Amino acid sequence: MNKATENPDCQFNNFDDALKESNLFPLTSTGIEVLQINFGYLCNQTCKHCHVQAGPHRTEIISKETLESCLEILRASEIPTVDITGGAPEMNPHFEWFLKETAALQRQVMVRCNLTILLESKFEHLAQFYADQRVQVIASLPYYSKRFVDTQRGKGVFDRSIQALKKLNTLGFGDETTELLLNLVYNPAGAFLPPSQAGIEADFKRELWQRHGIRFNHLFTITNMPIGRFRDFLVKTGNYESYIQRLIAAYNPQAAAGVMCRYTLSVGWDGSLYDCDFNQILELNCNHGAPDHINEFDFEELRSRQIVTGLHCYGCTAGAGSSCGGTVVE
Amino acid sequence: METYYSPDDLVKFAEIGEDAPELWKKFSAWYGEVFQQGALSEREKALIALAVAHAVQCPYCIDAYTQASLEKGSNPEQMMEAVHVAAAIRGGASLVHGVQMRNVEKKLGAI
Ligand code: SF4
Ligand code: SF4
Numbered sequence: 001m002n003k004a005t006e007n008p009d010c011q012f013n014n015f016d017d018a019l020k021e022s023n024l025f026p027l028t029s030t031g032i033e034v035l036q037i038n039f040g041y042l043c044n045q046t047c048k049h050c051h052v053q054a055g056p057h058r059t060e061i062i063s064k065e066t067l068e069s070c071l072e073i074l075r076a077s078e079i080p081t082v083d084i085t086g087g088a089p090e091m092n093p094h095f096e097w098f099l100k101e102t103a104a105l106q107r108q109v110m111v112r113c114n115l116t117i118l119l120e121s122k123f124e125h126l127a128q129f130y131a132d133q134r135v136q137v138i139a140s141l142p143y144y145s146k147r148f149v150d151t152q153r154g155k156g157v158f159d160r161s162i163q164a165l166k167k168l169n170t171l172g173f174g175d176e177t178t179e180l181l182l183n184l185v186y187n188p189a190g191a192f193l194p195p196s197q198a199g200i201e202a203d204f205k206r207e208l209w210q211r212h213g214i215r216f217n218h219l220f221t222i223t224n225m226p227i228g229r230f231r232d233f234l235v236k237t238g239n240y241e242s243y244i245q246r247l248i249a250a251y252n253p254q255a256a257a258g259v260m261c262r263y264t265l266s267v268g269w270d271g272s273l274y275d276c277d278f279n280q281i282l283e284l285n286c287n288h289g290a291p292d293h294i295n296e297f298d299f300e301e302l303r304s305r306q307i308v309t310g311l312h313c314y315g316c317t318a319g320a321g322s323s324c325g326g327t328v329v330e
Numbered sequence: 331m332e333t334y335y336s337p338d339d340l341v342k343f344a345e346i347g348e349d350a351p352e353l354w355k356k357f358s359a360w361y362g363e364v365f366q367q368g369a370l371s372e373r374e375k376a377l378i379a380l381a382v383a384h385a386v387q388c389p390y391c392i393d394a395y396t397q398a399s400l401e402k403g404s405n406p407e408q409m410m411e412a413v414h415v416a417a418a419i420r421g422g423a424s425l426v427h428g429v430q431m432r433n434v435e436k437k438l439g440a441i
Contacts, residue, residue, distance in 0.1 A: 145405060188400070195403035199373060203403055 012244055015313045022253035026288075027307040029275070032299070033263040034081045036324070037062065037070055038280060039089035040269040044117050047153045049187065051228035051281055054087040061087070062269040064094045069294045070267060071098075074105050077299055083264075083324060085112040085277060090123050103133045110136040112185075112324075115164040116157060127164070131171045136181040138220070138324075139165070144207040148189040165214045174216040182215075185326075187222045191239040193246065193319060194221035197327045220326030223247075225278050225315040247314035255321025258328040261307045267294055275307045277324070278315070284308045340390045373402035380409060381416040 019025035040061030043054035074082065082102050089095055089111060102109050111130065118127050130137055141161055142152050149158035165182075168174065174182035184204065188194050201219035208214040224230045226244060234240040261275035265286075271294040274280040285292035290305035321328025347354030365375050376398040383391030399409050435441045 143405065145407070147407070148405060190400070192397055192400045195373070195401055199371065200403040 009244075009311050011241075012311055013248055015309050015311055018248075018251050018314075018317075019256060019309070022256055024253065024256050027256075027259070027262070027309060029262050029265075029303060029305050029307060031263055031303050032077070032079050032265045034083050034260070034265070035070065035073065035079045036083040036085060036264050036266040036277060037067075038267065038269050038277060039084060039086045039092040039095065041087045042091045043087040043114065044091065044120060045088070045114055045154055045157065047229075048233065049152055049224055049228075049230040051225050051230060051278065052087065053228050053281075058087065060269050061092050062094070062267075062271075064097075066267070066269075066271040066294060067094055067098045069271065069297070071101055071105075073294075073297055073299075074102065074107060079107070081108045081110065083110045083112070085324075088114055088117045090117050090126055096126075096129060099129075099133055099135065103135075108136065109133065110138050112138050112140070114153075115139050115141070115161040118164040118167060119160055127167050127171055127173075130168075131173070131180055134179065136183065137168060137173055138183045138185060139168075139216075140187075141165075141184045141204075142187050142189060144204045144211075152189050162212050162214065165208075165216070166212070169214055174214070176217070181217050183218045183220060184216050185220045185222055187224055191224075191234055191237070191243045193250065194223055194322070197221045197320065218326070220324075221320075221322070222324070222326065223315045223318055223322035225312055227278055227312050228281050244311065244314065247318045250318035251314060252317055252319060252321060252329065255319070255328040256317040258321060258323075259307075259313070259316045260323035260325070260328075261316075264324075265302055271295065273297070273302070275305075278312055279308055279310075282310065282312065284310065335389050337393065340393060343390075371402075373399070373404055376402045377404055377408065377412045381412040384413050384416040385420055 016025055019027055038052070041052050041054040041058035042056070042061050043050075043058070044056060046055040073079070084099075086092075090113070099109060099111075117123050139161075140153070141149065143149050146158040149161065150156065165174075168182055171180065172178035173180040186194060186200055186204070194200070197219065200221060204219050205216070208216070226234060226240070226247070231240070234243050261279075264276060266274040266276050266280055268274060268280045272280070273286045273290075273292050273294060274284065275286060279285075285308070286302065286305060287308050288306035290301050291298050316322050316328070319327075320330070344354070347358075365372065365379075370378075376395055379391065380395040380399050383395050396409070399412075432441065
């Protein structure tokens with residue numbers, strides 16, 4: 001068996017080689033500005049491209065004990081931003097308690113919300129809770145019209161997302177005169193790269209306002225990472241190779257210099273530490289001598305750790321780059 | 331040669347330059363600039379290219395500008411409307427030549 005049959009990814013240009021050519025190897029973090037916490041894979045949706053393969057039957061959720069450890073880290077440091085993700089983090093029983101504790105520490109809290117959860121009877125009160133806690137809502141809406149959204153996220157999701165956005169608008173989210181931030185996330189509906197962030201943001205603003213009277217602050221464009229369900233889709237449809245080649249061809253050293261793992265630390269539902277949410281899915285814990293579990297958390301060692309990289313990293317460095325906060329370079 | 335058109339050939343486009351490098355260089359530079367944001371947005375230009383690709387029925391261009399249109403933020407409804415524009419112009423262009431036919435018919439005294 002030759003090497004290429006052992007691992008089909010061997011045929012592609014190694015990401016570390018690309019970093020070397022841009023004088024960025026070894027890629028290291030420059031601090032911890034964002035503590036990203038994955039509340040687990042439980043979700044009320046089962047989106048086609050979900051990179052964590054979340055769904056209603058997943059049982060992996062973060063424990064109160066691990067969340068206590070996160071709070072300890074925040075108390076002992078000045079990490080300014082807490083980014084809560086999942087699954088649908090709202091479905092975790094410790095969610096509201098943790099948000100209140102974090103807000104009390106005067107940190108900026110962002111929640112990655114799938115919108116439809118805000119309409120479920122058990123969680124209907126959360127939109128108001130977000131307003132009370134001054135949470136920044138980052139909501140997935142892959143397009144401004146029904147077809148792309150429902151294909152990717154499930155039948156009826158677009159209409160329910162619009163309903164939830166209206167609910168958030170009513171509370172003042174997305175209104176420039178309030179401080180309640182509502183940012184949307186666009187990701188491509190298939191095996192293609194995202195458009196320019198400024199261009200598609202203008203389209204979203206115009207269309208959502210004209211068709212539904214909805215406003216929001218910013219749109220973040222995110223590249224689909226070739227991992228999880230999206231990778232399965234690429235392989236099944238014969239798009240995997242051409243998609244990876246496309247990411248590689250679009251490698252941008254400026255985007256590589258600004259990748260989010262350089263200022264983010266990601267905590268998995270079981271307390272494992274990762275350089276980012278994507279490495280979490282691939283079970284690539286923090287390494288190169290840095291602690292890989294919250295029980296061994298050491299700020300000094302983690303703030304300038306070497307990042308664990310792989311072929312999927314090309315997803316963050318293509319074109320204008322991609323991160324949880326949208327493009328990396330203007 | 332088993333088929334005239336193969337998707338693999340699209341990436342060989344630059345090989346055209348081997349036989350006339352200076353002309354290829356000029357074409358590439360001009361082509362690249364044409365699609366830059368100008369008075370028209372990149373998205374609008376990709377949609378025009380998609381429509382023209384259908385008018386000239388070039389499978390390479392249809393492949394490239396379907397992908398480009400999606401990557402510039404267009405959706406399938408907008409893209410299909412662009413194809414209808416191309417089809418309408420092609421259909422209309424055939425039909426309007428019926429006037430010439432009628433001119434000949436008139437000259438020959440048939441109508
Ligand atoms: S993409 Fe988000 S909303 Fe969809 S299944 Fe995954 S975690 Fe749930
Ligand atoms: S995939 Fe993760 S580790 Fe790789 S570049 Fe992106 S953020 Fe960094």
